[in-house]
Amino acid sequence: xxxxxxxxxxxxxxxxxxxxxxxxxxxxxxxxxxxxxxxxxxxxxxxxxxxxxxxxxxxxxxxxxxxxxxxxxxxxxxxxxxxxxxxxxxxxxxxxxxxxxxxxxxxxxxxxxxxxxxxxxxxxxxxxxxxxxxxxxxxxxxxxxxxxxxxxxxxxxxxxxxxxxxxxxxxxxxxxxxxxxxxxxxxxxxxxxxxxxxxxxxxxxxxxxxxxxxxxxxxxxxxxxxxxxxxxxxxxxxxxxxxxxxxxxxxxxxxxxxxxxxxxxxxxxxxxxxxxxxxxxxxxxxxxxxxxxxxxxxxxxxxxxxxxxxxxxxxxxxxxxxxxxxxxxxxxxxxxxxxxxxxxxxxxxxxxxxxxxxxxxxxxxxxxxxxxxxxxxxxxxxxxxxxxxxxxxxxxxxxxxxxxxxxxxxxxxxxxxxxxxxxxxxxxxxxxxxxxxxxxxxxxxxxxxxxxxxxxxxxxxxxxxxxxxxxxxxxxxxxxxxxxxxxxxxxxxxxxxxxxxxxxxxxxxxxxxxxxxxxxxxxxxxxxxxxxxxxxxxxxxxxxxxxxxxxxxxxxxxxxxxxxxxxxxxxxxxxxxxxxxxxxxxxxxxxxxxxx
Ligand code: ADP
Ligand code: MG
Numbered sequence: 001x002x003x004x005x006x007x008x009x010x011x012x013x014x015x016x017x018x019x020x021x022x023x024x025x026x027x028x029x030x031x032x033x034x035x036x037x038x039x040x041x042x043x044x045x046x047x048x049x050x051x052x053x054x055x056x057x058x059x060x061x062x063x064x065x066x067x068x069x070x071x072x073x074x075x076x077x078x079x080x081x082x083x084x085x086x087x088x089x090x091x092x093x094x095x096x097x098x099x100x101x102x103x104x105x106x107x108x109x110x111x112x113x114x115x116x117x118x119x120x121x122x123x124x125x126x127x128x129x130x131x132x133x134x135x136x137x138x139x140x141x142x143x144x145x146x147x148x149x150x151x152x153x154x155x156x157x158x159x160x161x162x163x164x165x166x167x168x169x170x171x172x173x174x175x176x177x178x179x180x181x182x183x184x185x186x187x188x189x190x191x192x193x194x195x196x197x198x199x200x201x202x203x204x205x206x207x208x209x210x211x212x213x214x215x216x217x218x219x220x221x222x223x224x225x226x227x228x229x230x231x232x233x234x235x236x237x238x239x240x241x242x243x244x245x246x247x248x249x250x251x252x253x254x255x256x257x258x259x260x261x262x263x264x265x266x267x268x269x270x271x272x273x274x275x276x277x278x279x280x281x282x283x284x285x286x287x288x289x290x291x292x293x294x295x296x297x298x299x300x301x302x303x304x305x306x307x308x309x310x311x312x313x314x315x316x317x318x319x320x321x322x323x324x325x326x327x328x329x330x331x332x333x334x335x336x337x338x339x340x341x342x343x344x345x346x347x348x349x350x351x352x353x354x355x356x357x358x359x360x361x362x363x364x365x366x367x368x369x370x371x372x373x374x375x376x377x378x379x380x381x382x383x384x385x386x387x388x389x390x391x392x393x394x395x396x397x398x399x400x401x402x403x404x405x406x407x408x409x410x411x412x413x414x415x416x417x418x419x420x421x422x423x424x425x426x427x428x429x430x431x432x433x434x435x436x437x438x439x440x441x442x443x444x445x446x447x448x449x450x451x452x453x454x455x456x457x458x459x460x461x462x463x464x465x466x467x468x469x470x471x472x473x474x475x476x477x478x479x480x481x482x483x484x485x486x487x488x489x490x491x492x493x494x495x496x497x498x499x500x501x502x503x504x505x506x507x508x509x510x511x512x513x514x515x516x517x518x519x520x521x522x523x524x525x526x527x528x529x530x531x532x533x534x535x536x537x538x539x540x541x542x543x544x545x546x547x548x549x550x551x552x553x554x555x556x557x558x559x560x561x562x563x564x565x566x567x568x569x570x571x572x573x574x575x576x577x578x579x580x581x582x583x584x585x586x587x588x589x590x591x592x593x594x595x596x
Contacts, residue, residue: 017127017156017362018117019354021164022106022144024083025186025214026321027051028351029113029128031121032359037168037352042116048347049116052080053108055096063112072245079105081187084210088139088146106147114153128153129358131350134160134192134206135375135492137421138433138480141461156361158461162192163201164353165319169341172201177314180302182332182340184295185320185347187213191299193306193313202396206375207302210489212294214255214322220287221251221279225266229275243270258284259324285327292331299335305394316340321347374399376494378433378455378463381418383408384512385427390455393423393495400456404470407451411443415451417467419480423498425505426512431494433480438467440474447520510561514568518556521568525549525575533581541577548574 018040019030027049029040039047046065054067055077071078077096082105085093092099100108110128117125132144141158148155162181166172171179176197183190190208194201225247230236237243250268257264258281268275303309316336322328323346332340344352359365374397379389382405390401407415415438422430441449450470457463466477498505525545528534534542548571555563 015127015362016121016123016125017129017358018113018125019164019351019356019358020110020113020128020130021161021348021351021354022083022109022130022132022147023051023185023350024081024188025051026347027109027113028348029117030348030351030355031117032355032362032364037355037359039348039351040113040117040120043119049109049112050080051083051109052078053082053095053100053105054078055098059098061095061100061108063108072242072249075241075245081215082106084187086136086140086143086147088143090143103143103146104150106144107150110147110151110153114151126152126154127358128155129157129159129354129361130155131161131164131354132158133188133190133208134162134203135190135208136461137375138461138463157357159354159357160192160203161319161350162190162194162206162317163203164351164357165317165349166194166196166201166353167356168344168349168353169315169317171196171315171317174314178204178306178308178312179315179317180299180313180336181317181319182295182299182323183208183319183350184322184328185213186322187211187215189213189295189298189320191295191302193302193308203394204308205302205305205394207298207305208492209294209298210492212291213320214252216291217255217284217288217322217325218248218252220291221255221266221284222247224287225251225268225275225277228277229268232275233273237270246270247275254279255284256321256324259326281326288325288327292328295328296331296335310336310338313338317349318342318346319349374457374461376421376431377423378457379420379430380453380465381416381420381427384516386425386509386512387420387422387427387430390453391457397457397461400454402452402454405451405453406447407441407444407449408446410446412446412449413441413443414439415441415467417453417465417476417478419463419465419478422494424494424501425509429497429501429505433463434465434478436465436467436476436478438469438474438476440472441469442471444471507559507561511559511564514561514564515556518552518564518568521571522549522552525571528575528578528582531582533578536581537578541574544574545571545578 021028028047030037031040041047049064050068052067052071053061053063054070055061067078079093079095079100082093082102085102086106087102090102092101093105114125130144130148132141144158145155161183165181166179174196179194181192181194188210189212192206193204195204226238247268250266254264254266263278263280266277266279313336316332316338318340329340356365374391374393374395377389377393378391379387382388390403391399417436417438419434420427420430421433424430452468452470454466463480464477466475468475548567552567552571555567
């Protein structure tokens, strides 16, 4: 694969493509300037657009700082952190007397960024590259694209956030290397390990915690302040959501100052009352040490997933506003034994990388190839209710895998292709993404048909599955637009479940596969018994076959796949002569291959 380039023709000026970091807490847009990527500031100079949407009394929606400013006074008419729910089939969120779907909420934020960019350039902006977490599944990526459509932005490409961050640091210029991207934002923590080889970017593994971020630090401080206030003011304010919101802004301010100062004040004025409390960095560090510790376990898991240790990590990149905290930097440095990159603003670095990717698409930036990773394995249902995985979790995308399958029944003219997502071995434990039928297969004996199944994930993470009967050329395909979605927590849970159930799952799978294989042998034996060859067989051979047959049946209903296998082998041996007599290669030779 070469570089991505779009041919805009000769005369036409390439249309501007902006890069957008659509974050859980904050969003930003950037563009490719002559000297490199630059943040697009709002007309008032603000670089960050808080990911907050508010409904005004006149029924209009606003987003960004103005919306965030209304949070305290109008908590029920404001939405924040809606990215958590970003999904094709997510239920709408209540905002005042209205409802907004997460893509609609995301769209309002994108619109804010689009408007800022249009004011900045003085021209219409309709194209963007948008970043998403590496663990976003198909439904979440589609929903993000929907948000773009609603906002009037054509999202040309979705880029994984860690990949964008590494790009912003120019790490694609390395000949080779392994990079850890530690992203500690407002509400989520993500760790990703990327590999660079000859200018090619590859995500090796990702991990994280979808409910761990700066918000948790804020909550700890709010808790302390609430207790103080209840004593000082003689009455708690914890039930007054406007008061709590105002307090939240005050503690966030104090927290952010403590990244640069050794002490500061939490300062709250509310309804004519005032609360002030000095807070030191030392106290903050004691409070948040357990939260920081919680980011380290996913880092270790991620390293293990990539089959690496800290010694293999050449560079560490810090992303997310919460990595401004000195203690976070120290913890990361201690874990990876290497000084992390902090030269760029951690809350801007993803948007800057998105702008570079936008530049690659428009042809302004050359010679960079980006690869991203799929968060969950993809496969299809095969006989016995088991899943055969075609594309494995953490595979780089775009990815394509082709495998051949065959039919289970004589004369079978259609097969059901059941597409599944997840890490478990059995269909019942995976997530069903789509089903479709390939019809018009040439009716041939079981095991003789050749069905070619191809899984293709494009650079945007959208899956196309096609199945083809290689004899007739009949083909069917589906593009996966999942009818219901998965939350981030579910993705994590699915991965975790697969680990805790791995042993049982594999045992169950082996038993089921052994039974499918036994069915084949027993079926073949039944038909052989109708043949002349059977009647010509010496009685002792018949008896040996019968014994082996009965033993196999017994093992079949047990749960030891080795025993089933052993008795299949025994029956196979016992019926050697019978098979030879039949001179029918189809009985033995056919039926090889996995059946759908
Ligand atoms: P996200 O990617 O989750 O949308 P950001 O990367 O913008 O969010 O991170 C937002 C978080 O970073 C907030 O919790 C914010 O309080 C925190 N943050 C920003 N600046 C600082 C700072 N100087 N010190 C500590 N935390 C900070
Ligand atoms: Mg972020």
